[in-house]
Amino acid sequence: MSTNAVVPNAAAPVNDALLAAFGDGQEQVTKEFMMLTNGQTYIFKVLGAIHELESSVGRRKNADGTNQKAWEVCNVYNFADKKQYQLSVNQVLGNSLKESYPNHTYIGFTFRVTPTEVKAGRGGNKYQRYNIVRGELKGVPSPDATPYVAPVKSESDAPVDKVADKAPAHVDEHVDDTPEDKTPEAPKTPAPAAPKAPAKK
Numbered sequence: 001m002s003t004n005a006v007v008p009n010a011a012a013p014v015n016d017a018l019l020a021a022f023g024d025g026q027e028q029v030t031k032e033f034m035m036l037t038n039g040q041t042y043i044f045k046v047l048g049a050i051h052e053l054e055s056s057v058g059r060r061k062n063a064d065g066t067n068q069k070a071w072e073v074c075n076v077y078n079f080a081d082k083k084q085y086q087l088s089v090n091q092v093l094g095n096s097l098k099e100s101y102p103n104h105t106y107i108g109f110t111f112r113v114t115p116t117e118v119k120a121g122r123g124g125n126k127y128q129r130y131n132i133v134r135g136e137l138k139g140v141p142s143p144d145a146t147p148y149v150a151p152v153k154s155e156s157d158a159p160v161d162k163v164a165d166k167a168p169a170h171v172d173e174h175v176d177d178t179p180e181d182k183t184p185e186a187p188k189t190p191a192p193a194a195p196k197a198p199a200k201k
Contacts, residue, residue: 027084027143034078034085036093038128041114043137048075049104049148050089050097077142079110084143092127108145109134 036042052070072089089097093113097106114131121127 031075031084031086033073034076034087036088036113036115038115038118041112043079043110043112044076044085044087045079045110045142045145046074046076046097046106046108047084047143047145049107050074050094053086075146079137079140079142090128093130093132096130096132104148107148110136110142 034044050072051074053073054070072091072094073086074089075084076087077084100106101109112131112133112135116129116131118126118128
């Protein structure tokens with residue numbers, strides 16, 4: 001029996017020149033969770049759309065055995081420590097952003113958010129209140145946001161709610177629901193033929 005084990009070649013370590021050329025990179029792929037603490041103020045830039053965290057689907061159960069709602073998160077850039085996070089977005093915070101900025105137009109904006117107090121709701125439930133202000137940090141660099149593109153449901157559907165980095169706070173969409181005129185066109189009368197010249201004798 002051979003005792004010679006096959007050892008893979010070790011990759012060369014990165015050097016200072018490569019690290020300097022790489023810089024800060026373009027996007028932080030692995031992100032830590034960011035939870036907002038009551039009474040603390042945060043300033044962050046929203047980098048992506050609010051979405052369900054797939055790994056949380058079916059993870060928590062209700063008393064009757066049904067699945068609880070999946071956690072919602074969005075990618076943000078926290079200016080305090082200059083890091084990107086997956087922000088945990090509860091129902092109140094998510095509804096505030098979605099209602100004030102429909103069609104994901106909150107993406108690319110910078111917000112100052114302070115969880116203020118916990119209030120009693122219906123049925124004995126409690127909910128967190130927030131003070132949310134949109135603004136700018138002039139002269140402070142931050143990563144670019146990822147514009148939202150709606151998923152295409154069929155070949156005939158095209159993404160229509162693309163959002164630019166500087167999307168307006170509110171979008172008023174006008175849909176022309178005037179029924180299309182289906183009146184058939186009147187038949188065209190052919191022009192009369194020109195008279196023929198008399199034949200020469």
